[in-house]
Amino acid sequence: MMRILDTCKSVALIFILLMFLRISAQAQSQQSSNEIFAAMRMESIVDSLLAKMTLQEKLGQLNQFRWVYGENEEKIREQYRAFVKEGKIGSFLGIFGVEKTRELQRIAVEESRLAIPLLFAFDVIHGFRTIFPVPLGEAASWEPADAEKSARIAAIEAAASGLHWTYAPMLDIARDPRWGRVVEGAGEDPYLGSQMAAARVRGFQGADLTAENTLLACAKHFVAYGAAEGGRDYNTADISERTLREIFLPPFKAASDAGVATVMAAFNEIAGIPMHAHGQLINGVLRDEWNFPGLVVSDFTGILELQNHGVAGTRADAGILALKAGVDIDMVSSSYLEDLPEAVRQGKMPMSVVDAAVARVLRLKFQAGLFDDPFRYQNDEREQNLLLHKNHLQAAREIARKSIVLLKNENQTLPLAKSIKNLAVIGALANDNRAALGSWHGAGRDEDAVTVLRGIREVIPEENISFANGYENPESLDKSGFAEAVALAAKSEAVVLVLGEHGGMSGEASNRSSLELPGVQNQLAAAIHKTGKPVVVVLMNGRPLSINWLDQNMPAILETWFLGTEMGHAVADVLFGDYNPGGKLPITFPRSVGQIPLYYNHKNTGRPPLKEVLWTSKYIDIDWTPLYPFGFGLSYTTFAYSNIVLNPKNISPSGTLDVRVTVTNTGKVDGDEVVQLYIRDEVGSVTRPVKQLRNFKRLFFKAGETKTVSFELDASDFSFYNAAMKKVVEPGYFTVFVGGNSQDVIEARFEIRAH
Numbered sequence: 001m002m003r004i005l006d007t008c009k010s011v012a013l014i015f016i017l018l019m020f021l022r023i024s025a026q027a028q029s030q031q032s033s034n035e036i037f038a039a040m041r042m043e044s045i046v047d048s049l050l051a052k053m054t055l056q057e058k059l060g061q062l063n064q065f066r067w068v069y070g071e072n073e074e075k076i077r078e079q080y081r082a083f084v085k086e087g088k089i090g091s092f093l094g095i096f097g098v099e100k101t102r103e104l105q106r107i108a109v110e111e112s113r114l115a116i117p118l119l120f121a122f123d124v125i126h127g128f129r130t131i132f133p134v135p136l137g138e139a140a141s142w143e144p145a146d147a148e149k150s151a152r153i154a155a156i157e158a159a160a161s162g163l164h165w166t167y168a169p170m171l172d173i174a175r176d177p178r179w180g181r182v183v184e185g186a187g188e189d190p191y192l193g194s195q196m197a198a199a200r201v202r203g204f205q206g207a208d209l210t211a212e213n214t215l216l217a218c219a220k221h222f223v224a225y226g227a228a229e230g231g232r233d234y235n236t237a238d239i240s241e242r243t244l245r246e247i248f249l250p251p252f253k254a255a256s257d258a259g260v261a262t263v264m265a266a267f268n269e270i271a272g273i274p275m276h277a278h279g280q281l282i283n284g285v286l287r288d289e290w291n292f293p294g295l296v297v298s299d300f301t302g303i304l305e306l307q308n309h310g311v312a313g314t315r316a317d318a319g320i321l322a323l324k325a326g327v328d329i330d331m332v333s334s335s336y337l338e339d340l341p342e343a344v345r346q347g348k349m350p351m352s353v354v355d356a357a358v359a360r361v362l363r364l365k366f367q368a369g370l371f372d373d374p375f376r377y378q379n380d381e382r383e384q385n386l387l388l389h390k391n392h393l394q395a396a397r398e399i400a401r402k403s404i405v406l407l408k409n410e411n412q413t414l415p416l417a418k419s420i421k422n423l424a425v426i427g428a429l430a431n432d433n434r435a436a437l438g439s440w441h442g443a444g445r446d447e448d449a450v451t452v453l454r455g456i457r458e459v460i461p462e463e464n465i466s467f468a469n470g471y472e473n474p475e476s477l478d479k480s481g482f483a484e485a486v487a488l489a490a491k492s493e494a495v496v497l498v499l500g501e502h503g504g505m506s507g508e509a510s511n512r513s514s515l516e517l518p519g520v521q522n523q524l525a526a527a528i529h530k531t532g533k534p535v536v537v538v539l540m541n542g543r544p545l546s547i548n549w550l551d552q553n554m555p556a557i558l559e560t561w562f563l564g565t566e567m568g569h570a571v572a573d574v575l576f577g578d579y580n581p582g583g584k585l586p587i588t589f590p591r592s593v594g595q596i597p598l599y600y601n602h603k604n605t606g607r608p609p610l611k612e613v614l615w616t617s618k619y620i621d622i623d624w625t626p627l628y629p630f631g632f633g634l635s636y637t638t639f640a641y642s643n644i645v646l647n648p649k650n651i652s653p654s655g656t657l658d659v660r661v662t663v664t665n666t667g668k669v670d671g672d673e674v675v676q677l678y679i680r681d682e683v684g685s686v687t688r689p690v691k692q693l694r695n696f697k698r699l700f701f702k703a704g705e706t707k708t709v710s711f712e713l714d715a716s717d718f719s720f721y722n723a724a725m726k727k728v729v730e731p732g733y734f735t736v737f738v739g740g741n742s743q744d745v746i747e748a749r750f751e752i753r754a755h
Contacts (some may be wrong), residue, residue, distance in 0.1 A: 074683030137561030151203025177233025180510030183542030187586030210369030415577030427498030438562025439507030455568025506542025582672030637667030
């Protein structure tokens with residue numbers, strides 16, 4: 001009887017499984033059919049419109065104008081209304097708000113001849129109204145899931161304000177912190193950069209581009225913009241194809257694989273060819289090699305700048321070069337609209353190239369759902385209710401505190417006791433709302449930002465806090481505020497000294513020749529240090545700084561970047577122990593600007609640096625090593641690594657490797673640790689980096705807790721471009737490193753054997 005029952009149960013389970021598989025297959029078939037139908041409908045709309053469009057209307061779709069605010073706004077608005085009605089504008093940059101975008105969209109779909117909807121674009125970089133940490137700071141969380149969450153919230157808010165398209169994420173790998181736009185990326189490493197790239201694309205675009213709360217993402221700047229010589233924005237990048245493919249292209253490939261809708265061309269040239277004219281990389285690598293189906297937009301006046309580069313003699317020549325290279329939309333310069341009609345008539349610009357670009361623009365508008373409902377993003381209620389939503393602010397606070405990096409904490413100076421009776425907060429940045437937001441802060445408002453001083457005042461009684469600016473602003477040379485600051489410090493139990501840059505000192509065109517603290521801040525720090533009081537330095541900055549004196553003399557240093565709307569709350573959470581910092585540096589901090597470029601995944605030389613040997617690769621005046629290495633970050637607790645196990649010890653070129661390591665929280669405080677895995681190919685047919693990040697996990701450990709952390713590596717982790725620029729996995733020995741940063745690691749060895 002029991003056997004009969006067991007048999008019946010088995011038959012029932014099989015039946016249920018078969019039904020599930022059938023339903024699943026039907027659902028997949030239905031989804032596939034829906035996708036095919038949508039694609040056919042999209043192509044039908046595109047073909048129909050192309051057949052009806054005049055040349056001016058086609059070039060109008062490739063033309064993007066910038067919205068201008070201020071005293072001339074009304075005059076320009078009337079001009080733009082006329083252009084929209086005439087089909088001369090396909091998209092706008094810099095306009096947001098339901099009222100304004102609805103007005104222009106209505107003209108486009110109700111008064112223009114072909115009723116093609118407009119796209120509205122804006123630089124939503126690290127939040128729209130709720131501002132999150134600057135991207136470099138957010139990368140310090142080593143938490144792609146948080147990057148996806150912040151991008152999702154930014155998309156929800158921006159879409160509620162009438163926007164369709166953001167010019168983010170910025171994916172430029174940056175090894176030179178003098179470059180101002182280092183603040184906008186994920187740092188120096190292509191693996192970490194790729195993980196953040198894919199996460200941000202998923203966050204902005206969501207699961208359905210036609211949904212009312214998504215943004216079309218834009219991977220920028222394609223490519224190698226971060227390699228600008230001298231750290232000077234817009235400058236030349238002269239790099240090898242190997243460096244291009246191994247360092248600078250991977251984040252863009254990750255974004256393409258994640259389905260990014262658009263890509264922006266970079267301002268720089270590569271080996272003599274400006275990117276706005278680089279058909280080999282745009283049409284060749286991006287479109288043909290990677291099968292990227294989306295559109296490419298120029299950067300601001302980037303097409304006309306081909307004249308300054310010296311590859312175009314006229315505006316028309318610049319437009320011809322860019323469109324033929326695969327740049328579909330001309331941002332701001334009007335070159336396509338004004339200069340290409342004659343080029344087409346003269347046969348210098350094939351109509352087929354124009355049509356292909358227009359088709360990509362029209363497809364993007366269809367994919368965003370604008371042909372079905374051009375006003376889906378114009379909803380007054382959503383705009384009123386979603387900006388600065390309490391859930392968004394809570395997420396901003398959580399992500400901000402996860403982005404803070406503890407650089408030093410001698411004698412357990414931190415966390416500060418909430419019972420402290422006299423705390424001196426010194427530094428104008430502590431009370432600077434705008435600086436908290438950082439550069440490219442979307443529609444963020446100064447009055448929404450919580451300063452460091454306000455955050456502290458919400459934790460301990462205000463009567464227990466004294467505040468002095470110390471310096472007028474970060475760049476000021478005025479020392480008149482020193483006396484008050486020193487007097488307050490001398491009477492205090494401890495000092496929170498807030499130093500760094502203001503928000504405009506990093507970002508586009510904000511390059512620096514020095515990485516020292518600007519102005520008189522080092523001198524103020526020295527004066528405060530002489531009081532003998534415990535000092536916690538809070539750094540606010542958008543790039544690595546050379547802070548040798550602070551590192552040598554101050555007991556505690558927090559790298560807080562520009563954390564956004566909730567900055568003060570996040571910093572206070574860490575200062576007073578309500579949150580244990582677990583961030584890690586996504587970029588190396590040098591001892592001196594003279595070390596630049598300085599990055600962890602460098603190549604070895606024939607004469608590696610040895611202190612005791614003169615004829616090796618080093619400096620005679622400072623140590624060649626960084627002040628703080630890539631991946632570095634302390635905690636209020638400590639972690640120990642042991643028992644690294646590789647299984648198997650020998651694998652084939654197509655095999656997988658299981659890596660296990662024991663990690664223990666050896667302290668008395670709960671906390672996060674970012675467990676980092678690096679590899680080294682010991683001998684290759686071409687030289688290989690000393691280390692390459694290949695995986696990481698941010699994990700929470702209770703005090704005293706031990707975990708076995710597992711990773712799996714495969715051929716994609718071991719492969720590289722050989723001398724013929726073919727991607728291969730070569731047999732040989734590899735070293736695996738695991739640790740809490742790129743320097744402090746334990747290691748084991750395995751072999752890849754030929755078939």
